[in-house]
Amino acid sequence: MIDYRRLRVALLGAGSVGSQVAALLLKHGDELADRAGAALDLVGIVVRDLDAPRDTDLPRELLTTDAESLIVGADIVIELMGGIEPARTLILQALNSGADVVTGNKALLATHGAELFDAADQVGASVYYEAAAAGAIPIIRPLRDSLAGDRVQRIMGIVNGTTNYILDRMDREGAEFADVLADAQALGYAEADPSGDVEGYDAAQKAAILASLAFHTSVPLEAVHREGITDVDQVMMDAARHAGYVIKLLAVCERLTGEFDVSPTGEAISARVYPALVPRDHPLASVHGANNAVFVQAEAAGDLMFYGAGAGGVQTASAVLGDVVSAARRHIAGGVGVGESTRANLPAAPIGHVTTRYQISLDVDDRPGVLATVAGILSEGRVSIATVEQTVLVADAARPQAADDRVGRARIIIGTHTAREQDLSDTVDRLGASGVVRRVVSVLRVEGD
Template sequence: MIEYRSIRVGLLGAGSVGSQVARLLLDHSDELAQRIGARIELVGIAVRDLDAERDAELPRELLTTDSDALILGSDIVIELMGGIEPARTLMLQAIASGADVVTGNKALIAQHGPELFAAAEQVGAQLSYEAAVAGAIPIIRPLRDSLAGDRVDRILGIVNGTTNFILDRMDQTGATLEDALATATELGYAEADPTADIGGYDAAQKAAILASLAFHTSVPVEAVHREGITEISAAQVDSARRAGYVVKLLAICERLTDGETGEEGVSARVYPALVPRSHPLAAVHGGNNAVFVEASAAGPLMFYGAGAGGVQTASAVLGDLVAIARRHVIGGPGTAESTHAALPVLEIGRITTRYAITLEVADEPGVLEQIARTFADHGVSVEQLQQTVDEGSDRATLVIGTHEAKESALAETVAALVQSPVVASLASVLRVEGAV
């Protein structure tokens, strides 16, 4: 029998996710009460426009434009407005009022996480954000709680469904980037302005969050190296397919130790890369997301599922809500973030990776020797080389795969190749990640 008083919940925002959260709270209130040991009372939904269309039919009497009053009357505030302001101000206001907060706002957590966590810790409030990365996939709580006693060495993540849909369609159908993007827009995978997705900005925000959690250190989004998929061509995707790879936009978070100085640091980066088709991430199709975690004791772990969608993301929000509500019943302060390692975030040139380089060169004696000398001069070893010559042409195509090397040395090699008199053009450069 439920004896604890009702827990008052205020919802900020009723977009695609917020409206589904409200619907699920109303439809499953009895079941949630049994799980929590107290009834959840949705006391209001703050919106900008009372008459706007919603993805779910919501009781008119719950809608309000007075977010300040709603916050003051809530035990738990769910922020699903998106953007930085006024979401940041309202979240700080909620924390200061003594409320716990659930959010799915990746941009806000990536940019202002330390400020929000510090505010919550000061008053013993809980700030949870499972929905901020990879939609319905449970990845925040496993990193924060389940793997807190382990040492996470590396994370490879497909964390943007729009770009995965586009690259997967290019791989499966041979479509160009432009055609695949148009299809993604028609089907609702891409926004009218897809810059945040195809430019890698969305994935970079999520990489900052994952790296901060995995390595117990603060990784600002400005420190995340970012490259999008705007330069990926159908020819590159086709060449990857024939070589046994697939192109994926990866968010990579890695713990690094300098072999010479012993300095330990972390790297967070986003870029398109070649992934072997034998790797689990290669099998992530359509708009799905997946996060591959490599931990010292636990070994390789993979989290896979829907990375977006209103009802799917609402599932993650409700998971946080139930966990916080249970704490209200049991008692005790919120769980603080473990971000005290203070490891330096290393620049992209410090990482170790492999390149796949495609060159158009003159088909004449001595070319391969000059190419090989360029690699040797920069301390980069060639693992494999494939040459093809079009009949009747005076040019050849070289596809060169390198051994692992420092990013700085690989980048310098590419710059030198571009300046080489025997190189007609640099057709493609992609990193190779996820070796199995």
């Protein structure tokens, strides 16, 4: 082996990803040195409990609970602890000591990314975070580097494996949400408290990161519109299938053009997460199981698709080690770190400014004039109808009915042309209060057609 310069690597966290990173660093050290041009010496691993069971056997002499002492003198610090604190404080300490940082901490980057990048710029260090947005899928570097000379117009991503697993099984097997969620928890795809996944928080954090990169603008987490999948049921699945769609939880990041007074270019951006209808012939519709995919539309490059495992210890470790090699190469080459480009300063538009198509499902009285009333309300709200399908709902003969239930019921499924979100929302409110609509069953956006 060549006598390489040696770089000290400190690892913070030895969970499912951290333990795999450590194991691969120790196992493939010579290979990684050849690729990096430097020997990568794992000098310590910070853990909360020295005696806790781990996915991988790690040398006990490397384990420590003293993170601050380990950071001192490290050239590269890998943060895989998760959470906001103490990860934020430790990363700032590492950067201020001159170390480069590799992290997969999406929650921290979505809330304090600007602070961390600024701290890195002050000392000429770099923060690498390929593992923070889509697991093993290489998407950070393509957005930050390969597409830096292009104009990204739109990103649509399936960036949460748990929700994709749930929705995929509901679509393909006709399974119920609660049953599939229980299976996901048993398989380790979902936590005991699954709200971070099924309520869209995880995907929203990733959307903030992707939008910041794609549009060279710092996008705070609170600017991301978020909806989860807990209201998705088989009625909605069946309606989607019948219309030629599949329901996916999407992170959508989009460049908007219009009259935005706070933007000198008249442009703004939208970052949002919600369950949406995707045409079955769209590439994202074929993303099954717990896989992730990111679909990028750029002005010059056109349509690009990134697909692969969005989670998993060894898969995510691959992305982390790629960043470690990049950081090592920078140390060998010298010079300041690569800063983040956020100088576009585009404003984040509220969800009401977004335009897309919709599918609206309504339970109504089955009597003359109802459809005309519904159509009139939509027209008044500047929402144009593209398709209408009506199905008579048969009452359960074995169940006693109240007097007002003896009027027949029907379900109307309306597909709209492109409409403004605020107009659609106001119109749905008027439909619900119209007296002819018994229940607004669902409103789903259509993306990717």
